[in-house]
Amino acid sequence: MFLAATLNGIVLGSIYILIALSLVLIYGVLEIPDFSQAGLYALSGYIALTVMKYLGLNYLVALLVSILVIVCLGLVNERFAFRPLQHKEQTSIFIIALGLLFVMDNFALVIWGHEHKSISIPSIAGHTVTIGEVSFSYERGLAIVTAGVLVLIVHFILMHTRTGDAIRAIIQDREAAILMGIRISRIRVITFALSCALTAIAGALIGSIFSIFPNMGDYIIVKGFGAIILGGMGSVFGAAVGAVIMGFAESYGATYVSSAYTDAFAFMMIILVLLFRPSGLFGTKERVG
Amino acid sequence: MNQWSVRSFRNVAVLVLLICLCFMPRFLNEYLLNILIMTFLWIMLTVSLNFVGTMGYISICHATFYGIGAYVAGILTFKAEAPFVVSLASGALGAGLAGVLLGFPAFRVRGHYFAIATLAFSLILSLVFSNWHEVTGGDRGLTGIFSPFLTSRGYYFLMLGIVVLTVVVSHLVLNSRLGRQLVTIREDEDLAQQMGINTMQVKLVAFGLASLVAGLAGGLMVHYVNFVHPDFFTFGYSFSVIMGMLMGGVGTTGGAVLGGVIAVGLPELLRFTVGWRYIVMGFVLILVMILMPKGIYGTLSHSLSKR
């Protein structure tokens, strides 16, 4: 049971890491708490589902289509919804992001209905890997591997490319970055596109393991930002660690305490962290908020 | 128009409106009366959320306090056969208490982190509402919660009275020392602290008051529709309250009341778009946010007083 719970924790953590990275990058570079990523997450799952079910194409194509659509949609949002208010009210931008999430939740509800759906991947469905007494579906394995590869890619981009250097510079000290001649507008778009891609992949992956439903975004956004709170705001590494911890907390809670309240454990963790250590595990700020 | 004549015009208009409202049951049919009652409930929600909005905090769990009030009141009436007033009061107090308890951890952070804490709370309670079958009826909700009145009319006047009371309280609070401190917190919270204001205490009082009123509205709602279900209290509903409040205008009682009207009125007007009406509403909000940051009421009164 412990093994199963641990493996499940890794699966959940894999998905959460992608979302957490997406959010922390957007927040660090564009200074937008982008709740609309949650909507894009849900839409990605639905798009992948639709491509596979109604166009009969394979999972890889579905994944690529999702990424393409979501990144385009995300860039449209960035250009027309966020950029106009760029240097003004932070609250308004936040509300707009919430508004976009609200619109996307309802859009999913109208188009696809409120029943839970899931993506089945014919080529690997039903196949399992057995470790010890635990059998582990290929879909979960795919999720872990994909997430792992993506984390490595993101790490490589951030640490070993000029774009990555620029991103890290902006996150650390915006004004200094501008003075050094970094073109913020270009980096903004690249970062946003990268984040949307991560979100899109997360959404498509989760559809194959768990179910897709219209307000799945509401849950993931709390976990995504919760991971950032846990790991310490302002820290990309912290966000990743926080995401994994969230995954484990949820998995162990579901296994050992109650599976009906699965999500509640992750959420309780957030509230507890806020109560006792608002700056998180690797917090870089003295005062929060 | 100078400031004084705008004010007197507004006071007279409010008085006329109140008198008209008292006579509504005579002229309106069941359906429209129902809409008015729902409007009163939403006004209670937007006016109470306004206390939080005036501080500059965005709470995404207001529908959850509405839900706590509804469930507590509903369960007491249905299962314990408690008197109406006791149920209502318990619902309100329960929600108020929940608000203060949530406030302790949540107000240690600000901005969107605070919003996340409220959303987490909202999702936890949703799970409780949906899964605690023995108490809340789980996914099927609770039915058969008796209304203390036999007709809509009785309910109408009760709601009218409570809404008027709520609006008066809101006006008094926002113009009091507490109300001014709410504004300073929005303007510059750290400066407010440095000037000797116990901001944590102020925030908890405002949040507790807001959740109390929302809980009261919930108790009233559940006795009116005789039914409660977890789906009434989701993120979408909390956000609809925010939408109404923002479009009406944060910071003033009048703006909040207008917000409540918009929150009910707009979906009604958009009925013809069927499932798409909330999507349209969302887009309207986004447009309003970009074009009229003060909200409709705020922009109007600002331009009127400038003439």
Place this chain on the structure above:
Amino acid sequence: MNEILRIEEVSKRFGGIAALNGASFHMREGEVLGLIGPNGSGKTTVFNVITGLYRPEQGRIVFRGENISGQSVHRIARKGISRTFQATRLFFNLSVWENVRTVCEIVTRKGTGEKIEEVLSSVGLDGKKEKPASELTSAEQRLLMICMGLSLSPCVLLLDEPTAGMNAEEVAETLRVIEKIKGQGCSVLLIEHNMAAISSICERCVVLNYGKLIAEGPVHEIQRNPHVIEAYLGKD
């Protein structure tokens, strides 16, 4: 003269940098004490630790015999320590009168109106009551900050570069205000880069460098102190 405020071996780090490194000095009741030092020497951090914004890692702050380290900002403010900020901080969307009222109505429930008038006239802003704070001149805004600090009837007023950005006439006016404050029995801790201002109004001075005290004494002695000169070498 009694000691009213004492900073005892206070240390505060941020990441790898020690903003304060065993800083110690004291203030006597009723004096105007100058706090000077090169940029980055920790002067504003001292203010932040005194007012409760930061908790010192080591050492303590003693105010009127009571250890106030780590208490909350608003409690310390109400106990009698007020401050102004290096960068002007006000409730810009409120009027002058409303700004001051915010603070006055915490302390006095009745007679707030008179208190506001009194405090406004002590800095000379009573003629501009209705003006939004954002429409004041830069010097007037800095005076308004002092005014708000005074509204709490403090025993100790911390002023962080109050004359920054002012012309000679405005500086003189500000110094007059500080003299008046001292005359009313309030002690003032003054951070300033303007040495003329310091020497005209402070009897005593304390010099900080790299988070530590390097000199203390009457202003004319400080100006001749070799350690102080060395700390400022290459600077204005």
